[in-house]
Amino acid sequence: MRAAFIDTIMKLADLDERVILLTGDIGFGVMEPFRARFPNRFINCGVAEQNMMGVATGLAEAGFIPYVYSIAPFVSLRPFEFIRNGPVAHHLPVRIVGMGAGFDYGNAGPTHFAVEDAAALRSLAGLTIVMPADGPQTATAVRTAHALPGPVYFSLAKESRPVVPGLDGRFELGKVQIVREGSGLALVVMGALANEAIAAAEVLARDYGIDAAVIVASNFNPDPVEPLAKILAGFSHIVSVEAQSVSSGLGACVGIAIARAGIQCRLHPLGIERVFAGSTGGAAHLWRENGLDRDSIVRVAASAFLPVASQAAIV
């Protein structure tokens, strides 16, 4: 997603001279092509994210479209109030780019985990939140969001991961994408966990005879409440999957969609619900530890969906 992001804004910067890239001294091995091609539109603001957000506000007010880049928690949680009182309050086209969604910086330790950025910023009405599932969706999302008059936050996975089958780079604001049809049980997933949800759906079909739908949600504000309600009507069990705080992320969003529409179903929200106790490692390891990997999804989905009598076989 990082490569897709840089490629896309290079193309945008070629076409639109309002594009300017600010970084909080992050992006070694990533930023160089942009800096080489647009030396006057690359500003390293140093390790000072609050000031960087204020500078972006001043630039946007004068007509620029600043892309503000750093590691996700540093560019979201640290300058939270600067985002609120700057781009959001003034409705300015600042694009905030948080790198390392979820546990992408897993072995860097808990300071670098990005498991509250999208959830926390979702509380800022007027700030569009985008968390794509793969590289092609990232490219579409960055292009789509570029035209918006207001601010956008991107939570992007660092690593290149397999393209999500069936997603085909689709992205639409306020919408979701169905990547696997199903009945009875639906998995709603956000971010790079999409491939885990698809893998879980395959296991559910093969081992349990459950025909799970997989729906990719990739943006908040506007929340995809109505599209979700339309799709989820008729499902009896819904599992939401995200490497974000369930209290205010996708789980909360799906819960509102279900409750507003009065859909008769059970919601099983999977996400982050604890303080980290020091375990680090790769994203796959941390997904497993936090119950977000394919096996955990299968376990939760199967025990929720299957009649109690047949649950003995679930491992």
Place this chain on the structure above:
Amino acid sequence: MILRQSRRANVGHIGSCLCIVEILSSVYSLLRADGPEDPDRDRFILSKGHAALALYAVLHAKGWISEADLDTFCGDGSYLSVHPNHRVPGVDFETGSLGQGITMAAGAALAARLQSSSRRVYCLISDAECNEGSTWEAAMFSAHQKLANLSVILDANGQQALGLTRDVIDMPNLAARWEAFGWAVSEVDGHSVAELKAALASPHPGKPQMIIARTIFGRGVSFMEAGITPGRPNFPIQPINWHYLPLTAEEFDIAMRETEAAVR
């Protein structure tokens, strides 16, 4: 105007407003703007947003805010709040959370340079605002970027919400601190329009400009300068009283008499 509106709305921050009157009139006498919507207008950012009432008085004098709108100050549905929001004609950036306006001013100055515009950016901060780390982030950034089109005035009134600045977070040698951060620093009497305008007009090539304006809290109203509350005899005498207190009817009358006499 400041006294009348704060009395009518029964709100405080009067002392903070009174001490920046000369600063605002100096800046606005130099500020180039063909109306509040002129895209190439000079920018002014009131980083110490709690003194917005003084700014509204200036914007009213410029004809950008009507008398009728002024009379809605702090009322339900009014766009004129204690701290300014960007719906006010002539307010480009909303402030009120300290340490933020100066970062936006740095961005506005960088934008002017990147757009090869000769417009200038003025920003007014307070001494207590230098408690905020982000103020110093902006100080480093502006010096590194050599933002010579940026002039920041520091209202050094020596007070903050709960005490004198020297008792809360002592920041001696403010001028040396800003100089050490790479700014062109001068110190003036913040109630002398002549000194302020001379400082604002002095060249500072390659560096952002810091003008430390020594001011007296509650300037022009003797009991505010002294920290006395004549309408509330039992209230303790302390210099910071007029950071938050609104005026009683009696205090309003005294203050109006004194300021009107001074104008005459």
